Amino acid sequence: MRLGLVIDLDTCVGCHACAVACKEWNTSGTTAPLTDYNPYGAEPSGVWFNRIRHYEIGEYPYNKTVNFPMSCMHCENAECVTVCPTGASYKRSEDGIVLVDQSKCMGCNYCSWACPYGARELDRVSGTMKKCTLCIDRIYDMEIPEEERQPACVLTCPAHARMFGDFDDQESAVSRAVRERGGYQLMPELNYDPSNHYLPPRVHAPIPVDSLRKKATAKLKEWVNRVVER
Amino acid sequence: MHPALAVIFLTLFSGGGFGLMALVATVNDLQIDGGLNPLQTLVAVLLSLLLVTIGMLSSTAHLANPRNAWRAFTRWRTSWLAREGVVAVLFYPFAIAYLVWVHFTDAPTAPAGLALASLAGGLGLVTIFCQGMIYATLRTIRQWNTALVPVNFYAMGLASGATFLALIRMALGGKATFLAGLAMALIIAVAVLKGIYYFWIGRPSGPTIHTATGFNRSRVRLLDQGHTFGTFLTQEFGHRLPREQALGMKTVMYVLAVVIPLATLAVAVEDTSALAALVAAVSVISGIGVERWLFFVEAQHVVNLYHGRQRC
Ligand code: SF4
Ligand code: SF4
Ligand code: SF4
Helix, strand or coil: CCEEEEEECCCCCCCCHHHHHHHHHHCCCCCCCCCEECCCCCCCEECCCCEEEEEEECCCCCCEEEEEEECCCCCCCCHHHHHCCCCCEEECCCCCCEEECCCCCCCCCHHHHHCCCCCCEEECCCCEEECCCCCHHHHCCCCCCHHHCCCHHHHHCCCCCEEEEECCCCCCHHHHHHHHHCCECCCHHHCCCCCCEEECCCCCCCCCCCCCCCCHHHHHHHHHHHHHHC | CCCCHHHHHHHHHHHHHHHHHHHHHHHHHCCHHHCCCHHHHHHHHHHHHHHHHHHHHHHHHCCCCHHHHHHHHCCCCCCHHHHHHHHHHHHHHHHHHHHHHHHHHCCCCCHHHHHHHHHHHHHHHHHHHHHHHHHHCCCCECCCCCCHHHHHHHHHHHHHHHHHHHHHHHHCCCCCHHHHHHHHHHHHHHHHHHHHHHHHHHCCCCCEHHHHHCCCCCCEEEEECCCCCCCHHHHHHCCCCCHHHHHHHHHHHHHHHHHHHHHHHHHHHHHCCHHHHHHHHHHHHHHHHHHHHHHHHCCCEHHHHHHCCCEC
16 A cells, blocks of 8 residues: 555645644644644644645736645655664555654754655654654544544545555555646656646636627727727 | 764764774774874873863754754664764763773773773774765765765864874873874875865756756746745755855865974974974864865855756
Protein backbone atom coordinates (compact mmCIF):
# COMPACT_ATOMS: atom_id res chain seq x y z
CA MET A 1 0.00 0.00 0.00
CA ARG A 2 1.07 3.53 -0.65
CA LEU A 3 -1.27 5.83 1.23
CA GLY A 4 -1.42 9.53 0.52
CA LEU A 5 -3.55 12.51 -0.43
CA VAL A 6 -4.71 14.15 -3.60
CA ILE A 7 -5.32 17.89 -3.40
CA ASP A 8 -7.58 19.46 -5.98
CA LEU A 9 -6.24 22.94 -6.71
CA ASP A 10 -9.29 23.59 -8.87
CA THR A 11 -11.78 23.43 -6.04
CA CYS A 12 -9.77 24.38 -2.96
CA VAL A 13 -11.16 27.66 -1.71
CA GLY A 14 -8.36 28.31 0.76
CA CYS A 15 -10.55 28.26 3.84
CA HIS A 16 -7.91 26.65 6.13
CA ALA A 17 -10.60 24.34 7.55
CA CYS A 18 -8.39 21.31 6.83
CA ALA A 19 -5.54 22.82 8.81
CA VAL A 20 -7.81 23.62 11.74
CA ALA A 21 -9.38 20.16 11.72
CA CYS A 22 -5.89 18.65 11.56
CA LYS A 23 -4.74 20.69 14.51
CA GLU A 24 -7.82 19.83 16.51
CA TRP A 25 -7.54 16.09 15.91
CA ASN A 26 -3.80 15.75 16.24
CA THR A 27 -3.27 17.93 19.26
CA SER A 28 -4.61 14.96 21.19
CA GLY A 29 -3.41 12.32 18.72
CA THR A 30 -0.37 10.03 18.59
CA THR A 31 2.22 12.83 18.39
CA ALA A 32 0.31 15.26 20.58
CA PRO A 33 0.38 18.05 21.50
CA LEU A 34 0.79 20.58 18.68
CA THR A 35 2.07 23.32 20.91
CA ASP A 36 1.09 26.95 20.40
CA TYR A 37 3.44 29.74 21.35
CA ASN A 38 1.93 33.02 22.44
CA PRO A 39 -1.45 32.16 20.86
CA TYR A 40 -3.29 35.29 22.04
CA GLY A 41 -0.33 37.66 21.89
CA ALA A 42 0.98 39.97 19.22
CA GLU A 43 3.16 37.29 17.65
CA PRO A 44 1.18 34.03 17.61
CA SER A 45 2.98 30.96 16.33
CA GLY A 46 2.94 27.21 16.80
CA VAL A 47 3.19 23.75 15.37
CA TRP A 48 0.97 22.82 12.41
CA PHE A 49 1.02 19.72 10.23
CA ASN A 50 -0.82 21.37 7.39
CA ARG A 51 -0.36 24.87 6.03
CA ILE A 52 -2.21 26.66 3.24
CA ARG A 53 -0.54 29.30 1.12
CA HIS A 54 -2.08 31.46 -1.54
CA TYR A 55 -0.61 32.32 -4.93
CA GLU A 56 -1.49 34.38 -7.94
CA ILE A 57 -0.82 32.50 -11.16
CA GLY A 58 -0.43 34.41 -14.42
CA GLU A 59 -0.83 38.10 -15.10
CA TYR A 60 -3.93 40.26 -15.24
CA PRO A 61 -6.35 39.76 -16.94
CA TYR A 62 -5.33 36.12 -17.36
CA ASN A 63 -4.55 35.61 -13.68
CA LYS A 64 -6.02 33.27 -11.14
CA THR A 65 -5.77 32.78 -7.39
CA VAL A 66 -4.65 29.31 -6.40
CA ASN A 67 -4.85 28.12 -2.81
CA PHE A 68 -2.17 25.66 -1.93
CA PRO A 69 -2.49 23.30 1.07
CA MET A 70 0.68 21.40 1.96
CA SER A 71 1.41 18.68 4.47
CA CYS A 72 3.82 15.74 4.56
CA MET A 73 3.85 14.04 1.14
CA HIS A 74 4.92 10.65 2.59
CA CYS A 75 7.64 10.44 -0.05
CA GLU A 76 8.90 7.16 -1.48
CA ASN A 77 12.48 8.46 -1.25
CA ALA A 78 12.04 10.06 2.14
CA GLU A 79 15.44 11.64 2.76
CA CYS A 80 14.11 12.89 6.09
CA VAL A 81 14.20 9.27 7.23
CA THR A 82 17.61 8.53 5.68
CA VAL A 83 19.34 11.40 7.47
CA CYS A 84 17.79 10.88 10.92
CA PRO A 85 20.62 9.71 13.20
CA THR A 86 18.45 8.36 16.00
CA GLY A 87 16.02 6.21 14.06
CA ALA A 88 13.15 8.34 15.37
CA SER A 89 12.00 9.02 11.81
CA TYR A 90 10.79 5.97 9.96
CA LYS A 91 8.71 4.95 6.99
CA ARG A 92 6.24 2.13 7.48
CA SER A 93 6.75 -0.62 4.93
CA GLU A 94 3.10 -1.72 5.03
CA ASP A 95 1.52 1.59 3.96
CA GLY A 96 4.35 4.07 3.29
CA ILE A 97 3.38 6.44 6.09
CA VAL A 98 6.34 8.44 7.43
CA LEU A 99 6.28 8.95 11.19
CA VAL A 100 8.42 10.32 14.02
CA ASP A 101 8.76 8.21 17.14
CA GLN A 102 8.47 10.91 19.79
CA SER A 103 10.24 8.80 22.39
CA LYS A 104 13.39 8.53 20.27
CA CYS A 105 13.72 12.00 18.70
CA MET A 106 16.49 14.22 20.06
CA GLY A 107 15.33 17.41 18.33
CA CYS A 108 18.37 17.98 16.12
CA ASN A 109 16.32 19.48 13.24
CA TYR A 110 18.35 17.59 10.67
CA CYS A 111 15.31 15.87 9.12
CA SER A 112 13.59 19.23 8.64
CA TRP A 113 16.62 20.38 6.64
CA ALA A 114 16.23 17.33 4.40
CA CYS A 115 12.52 17.90 3.70
CA PRO A 116 11.88 20.05 0.62
CA TYR A 117 8.21 20.60 1.42
CA GLY A 118 8.41 22.19 4.86
CA ALA A 119 6.44 19.32 6.34
CA ARG A 120 8.38 19.00 9.59
CA GLU A 121 8.24 21.44 12.47
CA LEU A 122 10.09 21.28 15.75
CA ASP A 123 7.93 21.53 18.86
CA ARG A 124 9.97 23.75 21.18
CA VAL A 125 8.10 22.53 24.26
CA SER A 126 8.43 18.78 23.81
CA GLY A 127 11.79 19.23 22.05
CA THR A 128 10.78 16.79 19.33
CA MET A 129 10.00 16.89 15.62
CA LYS A 130 6.33 16.86 14.63
CA LYS A 131 4.72 16.09 11.31
CA CYS A 132 1.58 14.81 9.59
CA THR A 133 0.72 11.24 10.58
CA LEU A 134 -1.95 10.88 7.88
CA CYS A 135 -4.20 10.52 10.93
CA ILE A 136 -2.89 7.03 11.54
CA ASP A 137 -5.04 6.95 14.68
CA ARG A 138 -8.22 7.44 12.60
CA ILE A 139 -7.68 5.50 9.41
CA TYR A 140 -7.18 2.14 11.15
CA ASP A 141 -9.70 2.69 13.95
CA MET A 142 -12.20 -0.14 13.70
CA GLU A 143 -14.42 1.50 16.33
CA ILE A 144 -15.58 4.29 14.02
CA PRO A 145 -17.78 3.88 10.91
CA GLU A 146 -15.84 2.93 7.79
CA GLU A 147 -16.53 6.17 5.93
CA GLU A 148 -14.95 8.08 8.80
CA ARG A 149 -11.69 6.15 8.61
CA GLN A 150 -10.04 9.01 6.76
CA PRO A 151 -7.71 11.84 7.76
CA ALA A 152 -9.41 14.71 9.59
CA CYS A 153 -8.54 17.19 6.81
CA VAL A 154 -10.23 15.06 4.15
CA LEU A 155 -13.39 14.61 6.19
CA THR A 156 -13.68 18.30 6.94
CA CYS A 157 -12.94 19.91 3.57
CA PRO A 158 -16.12 21.75 2.53
CA ALA A 159 -15.04 21.88 -1.12
CA HIS A 160 -14.20 18.19 -1.45
CA ALA A 161 -10.76 19.29 -2.55
CA ARG A 162 -9.00 16.52 -0.66
CA MET A 163 -8.94 12.79 -1.33
CA PHE A 164 -7.30 9.99 0.62
CA GLY A 165 -6.37 6.60 -0.72
CA ASP A 166 -3.89 4.02 -1.94
CA PHE A 167 -1.74 4.99 -4.92
CA ASP A 168 -0.58 1.41 -5.41
CA ASP A 169 -4.13 0.42 -6.28
CA GLN A 170 -4.59 1.52 -9.89
CA GLU A 171 -8.37 1.62 -9.53
CA SER A 172 -8.52 3.61 -6.28
CA ALA A 173 -10.19 7.02 -6.40
CA VAL A 174 -6.86 8.79 -5.92
CA SER A 175 -5.10 6.87 -8.70
CA ARG A 176 -7.99 7.52 -11.05
CA ALA A 177 -8.09 11.21 -10.21
CA VAL A 178 -4.37 11.55 -10.86
CA ARG A 179 -4.67 9.67 -14.14
CA GLU A 180 -7.70 11.52 -15.44
CA ARG A 181 -6.92 15.02 -14.24
CA GLY A 182 -3.18 15.12 -14.84
CA GLY A 183 -2.22 15.02 -11.17
CA TYR A 184 1.39 15.94 -10.50
CA GLN A 185 4.06 15.91 -7.81
CA LEU A 186 5.82 19.01 -6.47
CA MET A 187 9.51 19.61 -7.25
CA PRO A 188 9.92 16.29 -9.10
CA GLU A 189 13.52 17.23 -9.98
CA LEU A 190 14.59 16.56 -6.40
CA ASN A 191 13.49 12.95 -6.86
CA TYR A 192 11.82 12.50 -3.48
CA ASP A 193 8.88 10.86 -5.29
CA PRO A 194 6.18 12.29 -3.01
CA SER A 195 2.99 10.23 -2.64
CA ASN A 196 0.70 13.26 -2.43
CA HIS A 197 -0.39 14.58 -5.81
CA TYR A 198 -1.91 17.88 -6.89
CA LEU A 199 -4.66 18.26 -9.47
CA PRO A 200 -4.21 21.37 -11.63
CA PRO A 201 -7.05 23.87 -12.03
CA ARG A 202 -9.43 22.84 -14.81
CA VAL A 203 -9.25 24.83 -18.01
CA HIS A 204 -12.75 26.22 -18.50
CA ALA A 205 -13.96 27.40 -21.88
CA PRO A 206 -14.32 31.20 -21.66
CA ILE A 207 -17.92 32.38 -21.38
CA PRO A 208 -18.69 34.03 -24.70
CA VAL A 209 -19.81 37.64 -24.43
CA ASP A 210 -19.57 38.91 -28.02
CA SER A 211 -22.33 36.74 -29.41
CA LEU A 212 -24.89 37.62 -26.76
CA ARG A 213 -27.92 39.47 -28.05
CA LYS A 214 -27.65 43.08 -27.06
CA LYS A 215 -30.52 45.01 -25.57
CA ALA A 216 -32.24 47.59 -27.71
CA THR A 217 -31.16 50.48 -25.46
CA ALA A 218 -27.54 49.37 -25.68
CA LYS A 219 -27.84 49.27 -29.48
CA LEU A 220 -29.37 52.74 -29.49
CA LYS A 221 -26.53 54.03 -27.28
CA GLU A 222 -23.92 52.61 -29.63
CA TRP A 223 -25.66 54.21 -32.62
CA VAL A 224 -25.86 57.59 -30.87
CA ASN A 225 -22.18 57.41 -29.98
CA ARG A 226 -21.21 56.76 -33.55
CA VAL A 227 -23.41 59.61 -34.84
CA VAL A 228 -22.12 62.09 -32.28
CA GLU A 229 -18.55 61.22 -33.11
CA ARG A 230 -19.13 62.19 -36.69
CA MET B 1 19.53 28.92 7.21
CA HIS B 2 19.52 30.08 10.77
CA PRO B 3 23.20 30.41 11.79
CA ALA B 4 23.01 28.61 15.15
CA LEU B 5 26.25 29.21 17.06
CA ALA B 6 26.15 25.72 18.55
CA VAL B 7 26.29 24.13 15.09
CA ILE B 8 28.89 26.61 13.82
CA PHE B 9 31.15 25.83 16.80
CA LEU B 10 30.83 22.10 16.22
CA THR B 11 32.56 22.05 12.84
CA LEU B 12 34.74 25.09 13.53
CA PHE B 13 36.46 23.81 16.69
CA SER B 14 36.29 20.08 16.17
CA GLY B 15 37.53 20.54 12.58
CA GLY B 16 40.58 22.41 13.87
CA GLY B 17 41.11 19.77 16.57
CA PHE B 18 40.94 16.86 14.14
CA GLY B 19 43.21 18.68 11.68
CA LEU B 20 45.72 19.28 14.49
CA MET B 21 45.74 15.61 15.50
CA ALA B 22 46.18 14.48 11.90
CA LEU B 23 49.16 16.81 11.51
CA VAL B 24 50.74 15.74 14.82
CA ALA B 25 50.58 12.16 13.56
CA THR B 26 52.00 13.09 10.17
CA VAL B 27 54.82 15.21 11.55
CA ASN B 28 55.87 12.55 14.05
CA ASP B 29 55.38 9.66 11.61
CA LEU B 30 57.58 11.20 8.98
CA GLN B 31 59.91 13.02 11.37
CA ILE B 32 59.20 16.25 9.53
CA ASP B 33 61.48 18.98 10.85
CA GLY B 34 62.85 16.41 13.28
CA GLY B 35 59.42 15.60 14.67
CA LEU B 36 57.88 17.10 17.81
CA ASN B 37 59.52 16.68 21.19
CA PRO B 38 57.47 15.03 23.98
CA LEU B 39 56.30 18.31 25.51
CA GLN B 40 55.23 19.75 22.16
CA THR B 41 53.39 16.52 21.37
CA LEU B 42 51.61 16.52 24.72
CA VAL B 43 50.45 20.10 24.36
CA ALA B 44 49.33 19.57 20.76
CA VAL B 45 47.32 16.43 21.56
CA LEU B 46 45.79 18.11 24.60
CA LEU B 47 44.77 21.14 22.54
CA SER B 48 43.32 18.83 19.88
CA LEU B 49 41.25 16.99 22.48
CA LEU B 50 40.14 20.29 24.00
CA LEU B 51 39.00 21.69 20.64
CA VAL B 52 37.17 18.50 19.69
CA THR B 53 35.44 18.44 23.07
CA ILE B 54 34.34 22.07 22.81
CA GLY B 55 32.85 21.25 19.41
CA MET B 56 31.08 18.12 20.60
CA LEU B 57 29.66 19.75 23.74
CA SER B 58 28.41 22.78 21.87
CA SER B 59 26.66 20.54 19.33
CA THR B 60 24.63 18.92 22.10
CA ALA B 61 23.59 22.42 23.20
CA HIS B 62 21.79 22.63 19.85
CA LEU B 63 19.56 19.64 20.60
CA ALA B 64 16.03 20.37 21.75
CA ASN B 65 15.84 17.01 23.51
CA PRO B 66 19.40 16.04 24.55
CA ARG B 67 18.12 13.14 26.68
CA ASN B 68 17.98 11.11 23.48
CA ALA B 69 21.40 12.18 22.20
CA TRP B 70 22.86 8.72 22.81
CA ARG B 71 20.51 7.36 20.17
CA ALA B 72 22.33 9.42 17.56
CA PHE B 73 24.96 6.67 17.32
CA THR B 74 22.46 4.05 16.18
CA ARG B 75 21.72 4.88 12.53
CA TRP B 76 25.27 4.95 11.18
CA ARG B 77 24.22 2.76 8.25
CA THR B 78 22.23 5.58 6.65
CA SER B 79 22.87 8.88 8.39
CA TRP B 80 26.04 10.93 8.04
CA LEU B 81 25.21 12.66 11.30
CA ALA B 82 25.25 9.30 13.10
CA ARG B 83 28.48 8.33 11.33
CA GLU B 84 30.08 11.56 12.43
CA GLY B 85 29.11 10.85 16.03
CA VAL B 86 30.43 7.28 15.94
CA VAL B 87 33.79 8.15 14.38
CA ALA B 88 34.26 11.20 16.61
CA VAL B 89 33.73 9.06 19.69
CA LEU B 90 36.15 6.41 18.36
CA PHE B 91 38.74 9.19 18.06
CA TYR B 92 38.89 9.73 21.82
CA PRO B 93 40.37 6.44 23.08
CA PHE B 94 43.22 6.57 20.55
CA ALA B 95 44.03 10.24 21.10
CA ILE B 96 43.92 9.78 24.89
CA ALA B 97 46.00 6.60 24.68
CA TYR B 98 48.65 8.46 22.69
CA LEU B 99 48.60 11.26 25.25
CA VAL B 100 49.13 8.77 28.08
CA TRP B 101 51.81 6.95 26.11
CA VAL B 102 53.80 10.13 25.50
CA HIS B 103 53.36 11.22 29.09
CA PHE B 104 54.78 8.01 30.53
CA THR B 105 57.37 7.02 27.93
CA ASP B 106 58.53 10.40 26.66
CA ALA B 107 58.88 8.67 23.30
CA PRO B 108 56.34 10.23 20.92
CA THR B 109 57.97 8.56 17.91
CA ALA B 110 58.15 5.01 19.22
CA PRO B 111 56.27 2.63 16.87
CA ALA B 112 53.46 1.82 19.31
CA GLY B 113 52.90 5.51 20.01
CA LEU B 114 52.93 6.33 16.32
CA ALA B 115 50.35 3.64 15.65
CA LEU B 116 48.02 5.24 18.20
CA ALA B 117 48.67 8.73 16.82
CA SER B 118 48.06 7.64 13.25
CA LEU B 119 44.81 5.90 14.16
CA ALA B 120 43.60 8.99 16.03
CA GLY B 121 44.65 11.26 13.16
CA GLY B 122 43.00 9.01 10.58
CA LEU B 123 39.74 8.86 12.53
CA GLY B 124 39.88 12.64 12.85
CA LEU B 125 40.15 12.98 9.08
CA VAL B 126 37.24 10.58 8.57
CA THR B 127 35.17 12.66 11.01
CA ILE B 128 35.86 15.82 9.01
CA PHE B 129 34.60 14.01 5.91
CA CYS B 130 31.42 12.93 7.73
CA GLN B 131 30.87 16.50 8.90
CA GLY B 132 31.12 17.76 5.34
CA MET B 133 28.76 15.07 4.11
CA ILE B 134 26.11 16.03 6.69
CA TYR B 135 25.63 19.15 4.60
CA ALA B 136 26.66 17.93 1.17
CA THR B 137 23.99 15.21 1.00
CA LEU B 138 21.08 17.65 1.32
CA ARG B 139 19.49 18.10 -2.09
CA THR B 140 17.22 20.72 -0.57
CA ILE B 141 20.02 23.30 -0.22
CA ARG B 142 22.01 23.80 -3.41
CA GLN B 143 24.71 25.88 -1.68
CA TRP B 144 25.54 22.78 0.36
CA ASN B 145 24.83 20.03 -2.11
CA THR B 146 28.31 19.99 -3.62
CA ALA B 147 31.52 17.99 -3.18
CA LEU B 148 33.27 21.28 -2.49
CA VAL B 149 31.80 21.30 1.02
CA PRO B 150 33.80 18.35 2.45
CA VAL B 151 36.82 19.57 0.47
CA ASN B 152 36.57 22.98 2.10
CA PHE B 153 36.06 21.44 5.55
CA TYR B 154 39.31 19.53 5.03
CA ALA B 155 41.24 22.56 3.86
CA MET B 156 40.05 24.65 6.78
CA GLY B 157 40.46 21.97 9.45
CA LEU B 158 44.01 21.27 8.30
CA ALA B 159 44.93 24.95 7.86
CA SER B 160 43.82 25.85 11.38
CA GLY B 161 45.45 22.68 12.76
CA ALA B 162 48.75 23.53 11.05
CA THR B 163 48.68 27.07 12.41
CA PHE B 164 48.08 25.75 15.93
CA LEU B 165 50.94 23.29 15.51
CA ALA B 166 53.35 25.99 14.33
CA LEU B 167 52.30 28.12 17.31
CA ILE B 168 52.87 25.28 19.80
CA ARG B 169 56.27 24.51 18.35
CA MET B 170 57.40 28.10 18.46
CA ALA B 171 55.97 28.78 21.91
CA LEU B 172 57.84 25.76 23.25
CA GLY B 173 61.14 26.86 21.81
CA GLY B 174 61.45 25.05 18.52
CA LYS B 175 62.09 26.27 15.02
CA ALA B 176 58.96 25.98 12.94
CA THR B 177 60.05 27.04 9.48
CA PHE B 178 58.56 23.98 7.83
CA LEU B 179 55.40 23.87 9.93
CA ALA B 180 54.72 27.57 9.37
CA GLY B 181 55.33 27.06 5.66
CA LEU B 182 52.88 24.15 5.68
CA ALA B 183 50.30 26.29 7.46
CA MET B 184 50.78 29.05 4.89
CA ALA B 185 50.38 26.61 2.00
CA LEU B 186 47.17 25.23 3.52
CA ILE B 187 45.83 28.75 4.11
CA ILE B 188 46.44 29.56 0.45
CA ALA B 189 44.59 26.35 -0.43
CA VAL B 190 41.67 27.57 1.73
CA ALA B 191 41.64 30.88 -0.15
CA VAL B 192 41.56 29.16 -3.55
CA LEU B 193 39.04 26.46 -2.65
CA LYS B 194 36.69 28.90 -0.96
CA GLY B 195 36.96 31.12 -4.03
CA ILE B 196 35.93 28.22 -6.26
CA TYR B 197 33.05 27.48 -3.88
CA TYR B 198 31.75 31.05 -3.96
CA PHE B 199 31.99 31.06 -7.75
CA TRP B 200 30.12 27.76 -7.86
CA ILE B 201 27.20 28.77 -5.67
CA GLY B 202 26.97 32.17 -7.35
CA ARG B 203 25.38 30.62 -10.41
CA PRO B 204 21.63 30.12 -10.18
CA SER B 205 20.41 26.53 -10.52
CA GLY B 206 17.94 24.11 -8.98
CA PRO B 207 14.23 24.32 -8.24
CA THR B 208 12.20 27.48 -8.77
CA ILE B 209 8.81 28.67 -7.57
CA HIS B 210 7.50 27.16 -10.82
CA THR B 211 8.62 23.60 -10.19
CA ALA B 212 7.71 23.99 -6.51
CA THR B 213 4.08 24.76 -7.35
CA GLY B 214 3.83 22.94 -10.67
CA PHE B 215 2.83 26.10 -12.58
CA ASN B 216 5.62 26.06 -15.10
CA ARG B 217 4.27 28.32 -17.80
CA SER B 218 3.09 31.41 -16.02
CA ARG B 219 4.23 33.87 -13.45
CA VAL B 220 3.71 32.70 -9.86
CA ARG B 221 3.45 35.26 -7.10
CA LEU B 222 2.82 34.72 -3.40
CA LEU B 223 -0.34 36.44 -2.21
CA ASP B 224 -0.40 35.25 1.39
CA GLN B 225 1.81 32.97 3.46
CA GLY B 226 -1.19 31.80 5.44
CA HIS B 227 0.28 32.52 8.87
CA THR B 228 0.05 35.62 11.03
CA PHE B 229 3.55 35.58 12.45
CA GLY B 230 6.71 33.55 11.78
CA THR B 231 6.70 29.75 11.89
CA PHE B 232 9.39 27.18 12.55
CA LEU B 233 10.00 27.21 8.81
CA THR B 234 10.56 30.94 8.50
CA GLN B 235 12.70 31.04 11.65
CA GLU B 236 14.88 28.09 10.66
CA PHE B 237 15.15 28.68 6.91
CA GLY B 238 14.18 32.28 6.25
CA HIS B 239 17.57 33.93 6.78
CA ARG B 240 19.01 35.93 3.94
CA LEU B 241 22.01 38.17 3.47
CA PRO B 242 21.87 41.24 1.21
CA ARG B 243 24.49 41.10 -1.55
CA GLU B 244 26.61 44.01 -0.33
CA GLN B 245 26.62 42.67 3.22
CA ALA B 246 27.63 39.22 1.98
CA LEU B 247 30.47 40.77 0.04
CA GLY B 248 31.57 42.71 3.12
CA MET B 249 31.53 39.58 5.29
CA LYS B 250 33.50 37.67 2.67
CA THR B 251 36.13 40.40 2.68
CA VAL B 252 36.32 40.19 6.47
CA MET B 253 36.59 36.43 6.17
CA TYR B 254 39.46 36.63 3.67
CA VAL B 255 41.33 39.23 5.73
CA LEU B 256 40.98 37.24 8.96
CA ALA B 257 41.46 33.75 7.59
CA VAL B 258 44.04 34.44 4.88
CA VAL B 259 45.73 37.84 4.79
CA ILE B 260 46.53 38.38 8.49
CA PRO B 261 47.61 34.76 9.14
CA LEU B 262 49.90 34.74 6.09
CA ALA B 263 51.53 38.01 7.11
CA THR B 264 51.90 37.13 10.79
CA LEU B 265 53.19 33.63 10.03
CA ALA B 266 55.85 35.15 7.77
CA VAL B 267 56.81 37.51 10.58
CA ALA B 268 56.78 34.63 13.06
CA VAL B 269 59.25 32.67 10.96
CA GLU B 270 61.50 35.70 10.34
CA ASP B 271 61.69 36.77 13.99
CA THR B 272 60.97 33.37 15.58
CA SER B 273 58.18 35.22 17.38
CA ALA B 274 55.61 33.02 19.09
CA LEU B 275 53.46 36.07 19.64
CA ALA B 276 53.07 36.56 15.89
CA ALA B 277 52.16 32.88 15.57
CA LEU B 278 49.54 33.35 18.29
CA VAL B 279 48.02 36.26 16.36
CA ALA B 280 47.97 34.04 13.27
CA ALA B 281 46.20 31.22 15.12
CA VAL B 282 43.56 33.48 16.66
CA SER B 283 43.00 35.22 13.35
CA VAL B 284 42.68 32.03 11.33
CA ILE B 285 40.12 30.49 13.68
CA SER B 286 38.05 33.70 13.80
CA GLY B 287 38.22 33.94 10.01
CA ILE B 288 36.99 30.39 9.63
CA GLY B 289 34.30 31.22 12.19
CA VAL B 290 33.09 34.00 9.89
CA GLU B 291 33.27 31.57 6.97
CA ARG B 292 31.11 29.04 8.83
CA TRP B 293 28.57 31.74 9.69
CA LEU B 294 28.38 32.71 6.02
CA PHE B 295 28.07 29.04 5.09
CA PHE B 296 24.82 28.91 7.05
CA VAL B 297 23.37 32.31 6.24
CA GLU B 298 23.98 31.90 2.51
CA ALA B 299 22.34 28.45 2.42
CA GLN B 300 18.89 28.89 0.89
CA HIS B 301 16.51 26.02 1.55
CA VAL B 302 13.95 25.25 -1.18
CA VAL B 303 11.06 25.64 1.27
CA ASN B 304 11.58 29.40 0.81
CA LEU B 305 10.08 28.97 -2.66
CA TYR B 306 6.73 28.31 -1.00
CA HIS B 307 7.14 31.54 0.93
CA GLY B 308 7.41 33.52 -2.27
CA ARG B 309 11.06 33.36 -3.40
CA GLN B 310 11.33 32.93 -7.14
CA ARG B 311 14.48 30.83 -6.86
CA CYS B 312 16.91 29.86 -4.14
S1 SF4 C 1 7.30 15.48 2.68
FE1 SF4 C 1 9.15 15.87 3.86
S2 SF4 C 1 8.72 14.95 5.85
FE2 SF4 C 1 7.24 14.08 4.44
S3 SF4 C 1 8.20 12.19 3.68
FE3 SF4 C 1 8.70 13.79 2.21
S4 SF4 C 1 10.69 14.55 2.88
FE4 SF4 C 1 9.83 13.42 4.63
S1 SF4 D 1 14.89 15.98 14.85
FE1 SF4 D 1 14.34 13.92 15.62
S2 SF4 D 1 13.37 12.90 13.87
FE2 SF4 D 1 14.50 14.68 13.07
S3 SF4 D 1 16.52 13.91 12.46
FE3 SF4 D 1 16.72 14.67 14.58
S4 SF4 D 1 16.31 12.88 15.85
FE4 SF4 D 1 15.57 12.36 13.80
S1 SF4 E 1 -10.43 22.58 3.77
FE1 SF4 E 1 -10.44 22.09 1.59
S2 SF4 E 1 -11.01 24.02 0.59
FE2 SF4 E 1 -10.39 24.55 2.68
S3 SF4 E 1 -8.20 25.03 2.48
FE3 SF4 E 1 -8.32 22.85 3.02
S4 SF4 E 1 -8.29 21.79 1.03
FE4 SF4 E 1 -8.77 23.93 0.62
